Amino acid sequence: MEKQDLLHTMVEHIDIKAVNVVPLIEMMGRTAFQARNLARAAQIADAMVADTQATVILTLAGSLISAGQKGVILDLLRCNAVDVIVSTGANIVDQDFFEALGYRHYQGTPFVDDNDLRERMIDRIYDTYIDEEELRVCDDTTRMIADSMAPGAYSSREFIRAMGAYLDQHHPEAESIVLECYRRDVPIFVPAFSDCSAGFGLVAHQVSNPQAHVSIDSVKDFRELTAIKVWAGTTGLLMLGGGVPKNFVQDIVVSAEFLGYEAPMHQYAVQLTVADERDGALSGSTLKEANSWGKVSLAQEQMVYGEATVTFPLLAGYVYHKGNWQNRSARAWGRALSEGRELHMAEAQV
Numbered sequence: 001m002e003k004q005d006l007l008h009t010m011v012e013h014i015d016i017k018a019v020n021v022v023p024l025i026e027m028m029g030r031t032a033f034q035a036r037n038l039a040r041a042a043q044i045a046d047a048m049v050a051d052t053q054a055t056v057i058l059t060l061a062g063s064l065i066s067a068g069q070k071g072v073i074l075d076l077l078r079c080n081a082v083d084v085i086v087s088t089g090a091n092i093v094d095q096d097f098f099e100a101l102g103y104r105h106y107q108g109t110p111f112v113d114d115n116d117l118r119e120r121m122i123d124r125i126y127d128t129y130i131d132e133e134e135l136r137v138c139d140d141t142t143r144m145i146a147d148s149m150a151p152g153a154y155s156s157r158e159f160i161r162a163m164g165a166y167l168d169q170h171h172p173e174a175e176s177i178v179l180e181c182y183r184r185d186v187p188i189f190v191p192a193f194s195d196c197s198a199g200f201g202l203v204a205h206q207v208s209n210p211q212a213h214v215s216i217d218s219v220k221d222f223r224e225l226t227a228i229k230v231w232a233g234t235t236g237l238l239m240l241g242g243g244v245p246k247n248f249v250q251d252i253v254v255s256a257e258f259l260g261y262e263a264p265m266h267q268y269a270v271q272l273t274v275a276d277e278r279d280g281a282l283s284g285s286t287l288k289e290a291n292s293w294g295k296v297s298l299a300q301e302q303m304v305y306g307e308a309t310v311t312f313p314l315l316a317g318y319v320y321h322k323g324n325w326q327n328r329s330a331r332a333w334g335r336a337l338s339e340g341r342e343l344h345m346a347e348a349q350v
Contacts, residue, residue, distance in 0.1 A: 003120045007129055009107040013071035013175075016317040025318045034306050041270045041302040041311075042318035048236030048268035048300075049081045050324035055232035055331055057249050060087035061241030061283075063125045065095035066105040067309045070177060072316045077180050079325040082238075084228060084333060085181065085188045086245040089196025092160060092178060092188060093142065094135065098197070100167050100176035101141060103134040135197060141166070142201030151212035155220040156193040157337065185334035187228070189221050191248045222248070226255040227343035228333050229263055236268030237296070240308045242275055242283025250295040257294070260346030265294060269301040272311045 029039030048054050058073070065073075076082045085092075095105070108129040117124055121132035145162050164182020167174055181188050193216045194202060206213045229235060229252040239246050249266075256263035275284030286303055290296040304311055319325065 001116075003122065003131075006108065006117075006120065006122055007106045007131055011066065011068050011105040011107055011128060013068050014313045015071050016075050016313055016320050019317065020321045021314055021317040022321045025314060034304060037302060037304045038306065038311055038314060041272070041304045042315045044268055044270050044300045044302050045236075045238055045315055046319050046322050046324055048238070049319055049328065051234065051236070051268075052327055052329075054234045054236050054268065055083045055228065055333070056081060056236050056238060057084040057086060058082045059237065059239040059241075059245035059249055060085065060091045061239075061243040061245050062088075062308060063090060063095070063128070064240060064308065064312075065091050065099070065177070066125050066128050066130070069309060069312060070096060070099070070175065072313050073177055074175065074180055075320060076316055077177070077184060077186060079320065080328040080330050081319060081325045083186060083232075083331040084225070085177070085186065086225070086249050087188065087190055088243065088245060089190045089193050089198055092190055093163075093196045093198045094130075094138065096177045097141075097163055097167075098130075098135060098138045100171050100174035100179060101134075101138060102171070102174075103131065103138070105130055139197045139200040140204075142198045143204045144201075146202055146205035146214040147209070149214050151209070151214060153215050153217040153220065155224050156190040156216055156218070157187045157221065157224060157334070159193070159198070159214070159216060160188045160190065161334065161338070181334070184330060185332040185338075186330075187224070187334040187337060189225055189248070191218055191221050191244050193218070222252070222255060223343060224337050225249070226252045226259070227337070227341070229253065230256050230259075230261050230343060231336065231341075232331075232333075233264065235264075235266050237266050237270065239269070239271040239273075240312055242271070242273055242281075242285075246271070247282050250290055250293070253295045254293065259343070265291070265297040267297050267299065269296045270304070270315070271302075272304045272306065272308045272315070274305065274307055 028035040167179040277284040287301040
């Protein structure tokens with residue numbers, strides 16, 4: 001079997017605009033178990049979008065863009081239902097930026113000889129295939145972007161904004177989260193930025209420029225997102241999966257307090273996860289547990305235990321078709337950060 005025989009059926013992205021799921025979600029709210037939890041989560045997500053004073057932070061973990069969720073996120077961005085994104089590097093670089101360069105993910109199967117895939121330079125994400133040769137072009141493009149920047153330490157947000165500028169110049173018609181956020185001044189943070197294709201490109205960039213090069217400052221990431229929390233006040237979390245993005249956004253409440261600000265806990269919080277809380281890991285820890293740390297209010301929080309490629313389009317479709325986003329305006333937190341607005345120690349430092 002040739003390589004092109006395996007890379008033949010492209011993953012298509014879901015369009016939440018095509019189907020009004022509001023009646024379905026409302027029926028689920030009158031049932032039980034995770035169906036009722038999902039209905040309540042959808043109502044909380046809609047409430048945070050309807051709150052015109054709230055900044056909505058979307059976190060992305062797991063392999064979402066490769067699994068057809070890009071269109072869902074783009075629709076939420078385009079109706080101002082997402083103000084900040086915190087993600088793993090894979091979703092932003094290996095998957096979204098990768099597709100923006102003109103490449104695609106393909107439907108495959110987990111029942112395959114992975115050694116055969118490796119010999120054909122095909123990477124597998126469960127039942128999805130990626131052309132490794134195309135992915136290396138993505139790696140090298142991040143190197144070229146780094147080469148074009150002045151040496152120094154940048155937050156991941158700043159580097160991803162440079163990626164958006166690259167797409168705006170070279171791939172202006174791309175359907176891309178990175179490009180959409182660049183144009184809308186929606187900041188994207190990737191706290192573990194080197195753990196993706198960008199890491200390979202940045203290593204190559206630094207090896208080629210040992211004395212003067214670009215580096216990523218994860219502390220600056222934390223400082224910038226803490227500043228958004230301080231400036232925004234009221235915040236809501238919509239978390240897909242757990243991991244670093246989940247902990248990163250929850251911790252900004254504590255960070256703001258540590259600097260002396262009276263920062264309220266996140267007033268809204270929803271997590272869609274398959275992780276179990278019993279092993280003590282962060283990904284499965286409940287939002288009620290986060291309340292004990294002073295991070296999340298218990299007023300409007302909901303865990304939903306289900307795989308995100310099923311639960312997320314339903315929840316997002318409910319928010320979209322309810323239409324409460326029509327009263328929202330863009331926050332443009334990325335512009336505030338790019339203009340050099342800084343966070344200072346509060347007088348009442350704890």
